[in-house]
Amino acid sequence: MFFIGTPILTYFFGKRWYCSWVCGCGGLAETAGDPFRHLSDKSLKSWKIERWMIHSVLVFVVLMTALLWANVATGRAILQGISEPFYKTYAFLIGSVFSGVVGVGFYPIMGSRVWCRFGCPMAAWLGIWQKKKSKFRITTNGSQCISCGNCSTFCEMGIDVRAYAQKGQDIVRASCVGCGVCSAVCPRGVLRLEGAVADIDTRAKVSNF
Ligand code: SF4
Ligand code: SF4
Numbered sequence: 665m666f667f668i669g670t671p672i673l674t675y676f677f678g679k680r681w682y683c684s685w686v687c688g689c690g691g692l693a694e695t696a697g698d699p700f701r702h703l704s705d706k707s708l709k710s711w712k713i714e715r716w717m718i719h720s721v722l723v724f725v726v727l728m729t730a731l732l733w734a735n736v737a738t739g740r741a742i743l744q745g746i747s748e749p750f751y752k753t754y755a756f757l758i759g760s761v762f763s764g765v766v767g768v769g770f771y772p773i774m775g776s777r778v779w780c781r782f783g784c785p786m787a788a789w790l791g792i793w794q795k796k797k798s799k800f801r802i803t804t805n806g807s808q809c810i811s812c813g814n815c816s817t818f819c820e821m822g823i824d825v826r827a828y829a830q831k832g833q834d835i836v837r838a839s840c841v842g843c844g845v846c847s848a849v850c851p852r853g854v855l856r857l858e859g860a861v862a863d864i865d866t867r868a869k870v871s872n873f
Pocket of ligand 2: 808809810811812813814815816825826829849850851852853854855
């Protein structure tokens with residue numbers, strides 16, 4: 665799934681197939697976290713921190729998984745000794761404190777997708793495929809934009825959508841979970857999620873928003 669299924673599904677649907685349709689953390693963010701989505705920090709500094717953190721977690725996870733595979737392959741106790749502190753540290757710092765306490769408890773402070781933006785290794789992996797090899801994108805008709813900022817305000821992933829719209833640039837960002845809300849709240853119809861499936865989902869969002 666990780667090496668074949670994920671790239672194929674992400675090619676057709678972007679990371680939304682997982683982050684918006686499958687993941688339990690995403691489901692919680694879209695329900696309990698939805699009233700706080702506008703609190704996501706849109707600054708450049710936040711974007712830089714996000715990229716460093718999420719890719720660091722991905723490297724950590726890959727390293728830990730490699731150690732576990734090495735243990736299984738060799739059956740060597742010495743590797744067991746190295747990997748155990750790794751996954752205990754991961755379980756406490758990332759699995760418990762970050763994804764649980766900060767990821768959910770900080771909704772009213774940092775918005776609804778703190779974990780997805782800064783800590784989820786799956787989001788990092790999906791994001792790489794989305795950015796480099798995916799048909800999914802949000803297209804813009806920049807000439808219609810009145811710079812109201814609704815799209816940026818309600819982007820739960822902290823993307824400054826308006827900046828792209830003003831330049832008429834397609835939004836191809838690794839972090840976009842394809843929730844469709846930027847498109848739904850735009851009063852000028854500037855933003856469009858590519859593909860029929862995306863459009864149906866966007867209309868559903870409009871009726872719920
Ligand atoms: S679809 Fe729009 S609102 Fe949703 S994460 Fe992507 S850019 Fe943000
Ligand atoms: S919501 Fe639409 S009109 Fe308003 S800034 Fe965004 S793209 Fe422009």
